Amino acid sequence: MAAPGFFERQANARRNTGLLILLFLTAVALITLSVCLVGYLVTRGEQSYLPFHYWLLSSHGLITAGAVVVLVGAGSLIRWADLAGGGTRVAKMVGARPIDPNTRDPEERRLRNIVEEMSIASGVPVPELYVMEQEAGINAFVAGYTAGEAVMVVTHGALTQLNRDELQGVVAHEFSHILNGDMRINVRLIALLAGILMIGQVGQFLIRAGFYSSGRSRRDGRAQAAMGLLGLALMVIGYIGVFFGRLIQAAVSRQRESLADASSVQFTRNPEGIGGALFKIGVKGGYLDTTSHASDMNHMCFGESARMKFSALLASHPPIEERINAIQPGLMTRLRSRLRDTRPSDRLQPGQDSATGNLSGLASNLSGDGHVDTGAHAAPGPAPAEPHPAPATRPGTPLSAKVGTISSQSEAFAIRWLNQLPATFRNLLYTRTGAVQFCYALTVCGLSRETREQRMALIEPHPLLGPQPAIQEKLLPALAALGEGARFPSLELAMPALRKLDPEERTLLIANVRALVAADKRISLFEFALTSFLERHLGQDAEQAPAVRYRTYQAILPALRSLMSLFARAGTGSAEEARTLYQEAMAGFEQAPDSAPGEVSLKDLHKALAMLNRLSPLLKPAVIDACAHCVTHDGRIDVREYELMRLVADQLDSPMPPL
Incomplete structure (x- = not known):
């Protein structure tokens, strides 16, 4: 059976959100009934003539049920609001430290290089990186509501105990969660579980108030004892709620892992x-031993982050051995054999732990530095059968099949491109000041010095966002030497620094770029793509995923006509050929398309892209393939056509790898 593609996985992620809410409501209903049963038993002396199902509809029952629902809902809403900051808030919640983009630490630098390679190769903006310095265990997770504001958190153990190939495997695993839309449901699951835990927390409070208070009268003592027993009952119900909450974690997480x-x-x-x-x-x-949120984060992490009972039932991940053998049959045996080869000969005696035994008994078998070498020095095993064949390797593959994937060609391009960047240019992109000046440089590159100075004079002085000619003089020559094809990849490298701007600074940056773009009374497609990209990833709604509004093409035909008209004209200089391309592109959306592409203003394009962004994920591939048909009909894609494709893909939340 063919593996699901990017858009199918996005649609599945949205359906999983609905499943999560259904499971949450089911758990709340069961908890409410359990608490109501306790309330019924406490008050049945007064209301003994009522059966339980009638008691539920009495004032006592309705008040009890309402209080439980309000309590659980309030707990979830409070945590939901607390996590409104997205991935950055989650990283701070677990005590992670941001990694300076210009870090000199070799292990942090290695992580950044791997993440940047993966970002350029996949078309995903570079995530902000954090490290949990006090965690010796090997783990990692990504968090956020959209790919554009994702953060990646790794433990100190992952940085120090994994070699480059292993760390790259972990990073690729986490990038899959970004591309599959798993981050949003993971963050929401934390909030929903917080509400389920509220009943148990109230029970613990009542137990402390009932059993651990002193200095009261006998009558008060009986009331306190009753309160303590009620608290005990609520705590038991709360732990049952925790059990079902962990079941929800496992149900949502295992298949995605x-x-x-x-x-x-x-x-x-x-x-x-x-x-x-x-x-x-x-x-x-x-x-994760140093954070109190380890169990809350269990479903988000690369491996199990918390110890728990009934792990076979409640674990958010399949067993380690099962995961390794699913990656490649026989891989577990080879890894064990290599570990056995690292043991001193005097340890290979009868009665010693065998290297083919359980993983829990292998810690003492590691070499002195704690590494099992599975990198380039190890003899390679048989080539695995790829679980998802890389679209780039199959001729005739539609462009939409490459969305959300990383091919050997795109990875090689990313490594080659990053290696050719001048060190000063690259380091400036890692700073807020340098990233801001780079955005300005993109709008004035290629202009004369006098014209550049006139344009930059339009920007008001500002300590951070004002023009800084000295920095631009370092950026502009490198930008010109790298060529037009480096503009968007360089902008992606600058995104972690740009995301550190305050909301007011982001708004002012976008306004300044717009002023520079409009200075000559005309806007090129690249300038439109630049401003659209900045608004999409730095605007007020950057952290919110747009809701699906359109589930058929019929409702967005005007937007499709505008978009295909633009691409048909961009794909060829011949009016006759443009007419043919337009008709072929629109044939998949309407039976009798217009005979010729119409004129398209940037206002029309902006409106069309806004509508298409609300399209169902399963309908987006046809739009991307129709656009690609127009620009690839001659067998090549120039820089202008690629940037136009990147614009559309970015506005459709579809990461486009290098073409």
């Missing part, structure tokens, strides 16, 4: 990378 493992192999084409990382987690552990 297996898919992310398979995607990691597809992205890196190296099963021993992620396999070696999982093996080391089995040996060394991946639990």
Whole structure:
């Protein structure tokens, strides 16, 4: 059976959100009934003539049920509001420290290089990076509501105990969660579970108030005892709620973790990378011991982050050995064999733990530095059967099939492109000041010095956002030498620094770029793409995923006509050929398309893209393929056509790899 593509996985993620809400409501209903049963038993002396189902409809029953629903809802809403800050708030919640983009730490630098390579190769903006410095276990997670504001958090153990191939496997696994739309449901699950836990917390409060208070009269003592017993009952119900909450975690998480493992192999084409990382987690552990939110984060992490009973039932991830063997049959045996080869000969005696035994008994078998070498020095095993064949390797593959994927060509391009960046240019993109000046430089590159100075004079002085000619003089020559094709990849490298701007600074930056773009009374397609990109990722609604509004093409035909008219004209200089391309592109959306493409203003294009962004994920591939048909009909894609495709893909929340 064919593996689901990017758009199918996005649609599944939206359906999983509905499933999550259904499971949450079911858990709330069961908890409410349980609390009402306790209330019925407490008050039945007064209301003894009423059966339970009638008591539920009495004032006592309705008040009890309403109080439970309000309490659970309030707990979820409070945590939901607390997590409105997205991935950054989650990272701070677990005590993670942001990694400076210009860090000199070699292990942090290695992580940043891997993440940047993966971002450029996939078309996803570079996530902001954090490290949990006090965590020795091997683990990682991504958090956020959209790919544009995602953060990636890794433990100190992951940085120090994994080699580059293994760390790349972990990063690819987490990128799969970004591309599959898993982050949003993961953050929402934290909020929903917080509400379920509220009943148990109230029970603990009543127990402390009832059993651990002193200095009261006998009558008060009886009331306190009753309060304590009520609290005990609520705490028991609360723990039952916790049990069902963990079941919800497991139900939502396990299948997605297996898919992310398979995607990691597809992205890196190296099963021993992620396999070696999982093996080391089995040996060394991946639990988060320094944060009180470990159990809340369990479903988000690369491996299990919290110890729990009934792990076979409540674990958010499949067992380590099962995950490794699913990546490649026989990989577990090879990893164990290599670990056995690292043991001193005097340890290979009868009665010693065998390297083929359980993972829990292998910690003492590691070499001195704690590493199991599964990198380039190890003899390669048989090539795995790719779980998701890379679309780029199959001729005639539609462009939409490449969305949300990483091919060997795109990865090679990313590595080659990053290596050719001048060091000063790259380091400036990692700073807020340099990233801001880079946005300005994109609008004035290619102009004469006098014209540049006139344009920059339009920007008001500001300590951070004002023009800084000295920095631009370092950026402009490198930007010109790299060529037009480097504009969007460089902008993606600058995004972590730009996301550090305050909301007011972001608004002012976008306004300044708009002023520079409008200075010559005309706007090019690149300038439109630049302002649209900044608004999409730095605007007020950047952290919100747009809701689906259109589920058929009929409702958005005017938007499709505008978009295909633009692409047909961009794909050729011949009016006759443009007419043919337009008719072929629109044939998939209406039976009798107009005979010729019409004129399209930037206002029309902006309106069309806004409508298409509300399209169902399953309908977006046809739009991307129709656009691609117009620009690839001659067998090549120039920079202008690529930037136009990137504009459409970005506005449709569809990460486009390099073409």
